[in-house]
Amino acid sequence: MPNRPTLKTIGQAAGLSHVAVSKALRDAPDISAATKERVKKIAEEMGYTPNLAARNLYLQQASAIGMVVPAMGENTAYGPLFNEISAAAAELGFCVMLGSSHRSKELEARHCRIMVGNQVGALIVASCTSDVSHIKAACGPTPVIFVGGKTDPEEEHVLLCDYRRSGALAVEHLAGLGHRDIALLTYGPENRTIAQKEEGFTQAMEGLGLRPRIIRAGHASDTMRAGMEAVEGLLARGALPTALWCASDYMAVGAVNALRAHGLSVPGHVSVVGHDDLWPGLWPDAGLTTLRTPMAEMGKAAVELALSLIGQGGQVPPRQVFRPALVVRGTTAPPPPGQGGQPG
Amino acid sequence: MPNRPTLKTIGQAAGLSHVAVSKALRDAPDISAATKERVKKIAEEMGYTPNLAARNLYLQQASAIGMVVPAMGENTAYGPLFNEISAAAAELGFCVMLGSSHRSKELEARHCRIMVGNQVGALIVASCTSDVSHIKAACGPTPVIFVGGKTDPEEEHVLLCDYRRSGALAVEHLAGLGHRDIALLTYGPENRTIAQKEEGFTQAMEGLGLRPRIIRAGHASDTMRAGMEAVEGLLARGALPTALWCASDYMAVGAVNALRAHGLSVPGHVSVVGHDDLWPGLWPDAGLTTLRTPMAEMGKAAVELALSLIGQGGQVPPRQVFRPALVVRGTTAPPPPGQGGQPG
């Protein structure tokens, strides 16, 4: 590391002790205004930046929080979530250490250990598996906040999204438009997020006396293809419903793509709803009707909870569930005349 | 911060001084094997993690590097780049502090200051503007590595991608297939990346005696729409070429979308090449032919350069230019018979 000026350096230049300099820079009441001004000027000139590691060491504080995710980009929601967390943390003078686990439990634990060693006050982890014992072991007494759908809602600190409600909202919207034959398209492998969506969907459909159809196709690694395959399968069986709710926006785009390739109009013939609202412009000639997860609120809540656990913020509930919201754009409309009925 | 065990804690449990414990844990030659084993066992049991901040303070080292980007996600290349940087850093026991500037110079500088205060050894910055004076001011003596197309290639430490070569590769591929009427689609606002692509394209076309056509449309914030608008404009003027090179993959998807909406086949009627290769599966029913920026190499190089500047690695060239590579998938083919000629 390059030689930055320290309190001592400034003190020498000012003919003062490092203690006086420290006080002057922090506007202590027992330093004369003249001295303060002089010291501040010198510090400014020398480009002084306090060494937070040293300060934290003495004060037994933290000025960083950690975050571990499976991967950034790759059409996941972690990018937007990180943006919010970064902003909220910077607002409070904290910085964020981030690690990509590349979906490896070993790397996940390794990131946690490195960050704990580097004195993060708390960790926000979107684990790549539902089993998080290795993470807890790696973090020891450092508090961990779990985020993301794979997590057990009974963890001590956890921020989740209510995907059951997603199902309710999707069905409510589509049924409200007059659809009665609605299918949910999901993908493998089974996880808590998918299960919740299926549950919410089934419950909402049955509540309306409608038959819930759930089609599982493809794999999480390529949900766009999964959407196409699901639609192809439905078409091949002559079982196309009038509305589709897809478990992810990407899947929805794949579904729309496949429908249009077969000369079907969206939303003219078939309505499609997505999930996540990762890219408002994803389907630019119309805009995808979708369910928005409240990333900004989740990010802010994660930082608040982290600071609260560090003891740098007020009390915050240790478990929070966020509610998705419906965003109506151009891929949903009433069903074609005469097709609103429930199939056999 | 929760009370983690320290060397002193372990020493008390082991009936030794903290010095002996420190040595034992680091396998110093002057500690007996028996003591080492005993100490290590106790440390293990207590879940000891060395306080790297304290170690760094004494050793005047850094164990973290910083990275500042305009935003994660949002269809930028920073996600994949971060993944690589994270992996390379973790490999070497370093962690990465990341900040999203939300395209604000103030926040950009703020992140830099916070990270410098937190003792990062070096910073990797993808600036949101070409002017980087505020960043340099915020970082002081801490070395900064600039990445991304907006940067002046004369900066002291800089990693770039040769977008002129992208133009050459795109033209070479399309001309090799028999295309003579090729247009480049770009978007505003003008920046160094775009300028380089245009330059490389023009040069390559003229080298083959072909007329370079460049269409600028839309805005960087929604390049998918820009791609659609560009195609609509070309169709309206009856000036559609047989091949399009789009400045981004997203723009290419928009272009393909618009072409197909008009009943044109890709690559049957028109070939389309993208740029970046952010999502191999972006256009699932074919796969987009595109130019791939070598993210993995750039990430690795960034970390190596950072460590070299910290004095923790070997010598590394301070400026590096990476070469994009052509990835041929399903959106390029020879032009339709009789349409390979150069237009008036």
Next chain:
DNA sequence: TTGAAAGCGGTACCAA
């Protein structure tokens, strides 16, 4: 083979 002392940069306490 072990440990006392000093120092990294900062802050708190108390004496001058």
Next chain:
DNA sequence: TTGGTACCGCTTTCAA
């Protein structure tokens, strides 16, 4: 109003 001293957790040096 100022500064000496001690301490945060760790490592290095040197004496026991």
